[in-house]
Amino acid sequence: MPASRSRWSPYRVPAFAAALLLLLGVGIASVWGASTLRSSNAWIGHTYEVINRIEVAERALRSTEANARAYRLTGHPEFRSQYLIAIHQVEVAHEALGAAIRDNPPQDARAKRMHASAQVHLAELRRLFDLQELQGAEAARQATDSGLTLQQWNEFEAAASEMRREELSLLAERKARSDRYATLLISIVVLGMLLSGALMVTLMASVTRENKRTRRLELEARGAAHEMALSMAQVDQLSKQRHELARYSGLLQSCQTLEEIVQLSIATIRRLLPGASGRFYLIRASQNFHDSVASFGEGLISSTDSLLPADCWALRRGQAHVVSGGEDLQLTCAHLDAGTPPHGVTALCLPLTAQGTSIGLLHVSAATHAMDHGSALDELIGQLAEQLGLAIANLQLRETLRTQSLRDPLTGLFNRRYLEESFVRELQRCDRRGLPLSVLMLDVDHFKRFNDTYGHAAGDALLGQIGRQIQAGVRAEDIACRYGGEEFTVVLPELDAPGALVRAEQIRRAVELATVQHLGQQLGPVTMSIGIATFPVDGLTPELLLQLADATLYRAKAEGRNRVLHASYED
Incomplete structure (x- = not known):
């Protein structure tokens, strides 16, 4: 007697079509999401470009003001030439900024206000310059209105700060929009x-019910029920493993160091794969070697401490590579000991990548029976490796951005922004404790001539070496900064005038004795002029101390360069 059809039979084809449509919809949504995220990331990059152009415009105006001041103080024709060049650089920087924000009317208005403030400030500098050209440097210095200059500069800084805040706000909005798109996807x-x-499961259940009419199918159903019980146990185990992976993902976002990330990953792998062992590798900056940063377990399979990308099939192929002991015709990675893995042990190599870039390798070995749950466990470990790669890349990116926000990339010293933030704090601390504080303003002698002779690349190499010489000549609590161009500033907390003179002379002597190696050529030596001012004798505010140290620096240059002068000492 033929089996009667299930009442759900007429709905099978529509259900199957609905499932296909859902899968097609998921594919379309994935393509849309990728396109939207790409566009969002492009806008984020544009925001960073605008912020950089704002910084360039500020530096150009600072350079113009510094060269104009130096020319008024010394009358040296070199500073006159640099001042005239810097004026043109201000216009170029503002033109580039205007081109970058032309699509944003409010920002365009702020940029014009910023440009107008710069023009007013440049006009004041041009007035003093013309006065100096006609009546001499003394007349220009007497005509200098520091209050007006400061007001003009504050107006320019206010406009620049408004633009920067607006761009940072846009950056936050665009990042939030990118996050919303990702969540929606x-x-x-x-x-x-x-x-x-769910539709597929419903279809399978309908077919199963139809096949229970005969005794043979009944016996098979009993066997299937037994297998179902085993399957449920596996599903339960898989559910626990996925919960563990979700917990790992949440904790990973809070890790702040590489050590925390590695320890969290080791603990998660051990919970997913009890008895597992392995190593974490990170690629060197040279991109040639992968070095071991951590290992765990009892070493079921021995792997080298360092390896080349060619030593691992996972790194060659850019995807997971599994080798099980006892199976023939397998490609074993060269970083594993010969003859491994042994029978009953499985080796799994997973490349750690982020944004398509390789950053390391995760090697895991475990008993083969522990990985016999099919591809589900391999997939979980693979997802862990993906999240681990992204977390390490994000950590490296955060560290890079933090360093860039505080450090000058060419010299490795702190930047001017860090100086402005830290100087006030150190001065207040010394004031409360009744301690002195000295400020050094350092400038490379004849740096323009060095650049003209050897090229800008050699000039950059020279500034990098001088940065290292200054860093080596100060204490850990001192603040060594690149003030701008070839000018440096060092804040020496708790150091009086005699101590500052000794420290400055050590730095000057070290720079004088050093030479620069560039493109196989030995350049130099070069010299430095250094001006010093000390709190509280020479001034009570950071601005006054910097101005006095700067003026003393230019006095040192006027008296012959390659020397150290203190604002309170007359040679």
Whole structure:
């Protein structure tokens, strides 16, 4: 007697079509999400470019003011030439900034206000310059209105700060929008997969019910029930593992150091794969070697402390590579000991990548029976490796951005912004404790002539070496900064005038004795002029101390260069 058809039979084809449509919808949503995220990232990059152009415009105006001041103080024709060049650089910087924000009317208005403030400030500098050309440097210095200059500069800084705040606000909005798109995409994909899976399960259940009419199918159904019980146990185990992976993902976002990331990953792998062992490798900056940064377990399979990309099939192929002991015709990685893995042990190599770039390798070895749950566990470990790679890349990026925000990339010293933030704090601390504080203003002698002779690349090499010489000549609590161009500033907390003179002379002597190696050529030596001012004798505010140290620096240059002068000492 033929089996009667299930009442759900007429709905099978529509259900199957619905599942296909859901999967198609998930695919379309994925393509849309990728396109949207790409566009969002492009706008984020544009915001960073605008912020950089604002910084360039500020530096150009600072350079113009510094050269104009130096020319008024010394009358040296070199500073006159540099001042005239810097004026043109201000216009170029503002033109580039205007081109970058032309699509944003409010920002364009702020840029014009910023440009107008710069023009007013340049006009004041031009007036003093013309006065000096006609009546001499003394007349220009007497005509200098520091209050007006400061007011003009504050107006320019206010406009620049408003633009920077607006760009940072846009950056936050664009990042938030990118996060919303990512969340929406994940929701659509998960919902689509769940619905299509539910339809597929319904179809399978309908077919199973129809095949229970005969005794043979009844016996098979009993066997299937037994297998179902085993499957449920596996599903339960897989659910626990996925919960563990979700917990790992949440904790990973809070890790702040590489050590925390590695320790969290080791603990998670051990919970997913009890008895597992392995190593974490990170690629060197040279991109030639992968060095071991941590290992765990009892070493079921021995792996080298360092390896070349060619030593691992996972790094060659850019995807996971599995080798099980006892199976023939397998490609074993060269970083594993010969003859491994042994029978009953499986080796798994997973490349750690972020944005398509390799940053390391995760090697895991475990008993083969522990990884016999099919590809699900391999997939979980693979997802862990993906999240681990992204977390390490984000950590490296955060560290790079933090360093860039505080350090000058050419010399490795702190930048001017860090100086402005830290100088006030150190001065207040010394004032409260009744301690002195000295400020050094350092400038490379004849740096323009060095650049003209050897080229800008050699000039950059020279500034990098001088930065290292200054860093080596100060204490850990001192603040060594690149003030701008070839000018440096060192804040020496708790150091009086005699001590500052000794420290400055040590730095001057070290620079004088050093030479620069560039493109196989030995350049130099060069010299430095240094001006010093000490709190509280020479001034009570950071601005006054910097101005006095700067004026003393130019006095040192006027008296012959390659010397150290203190504002309170007359040679």
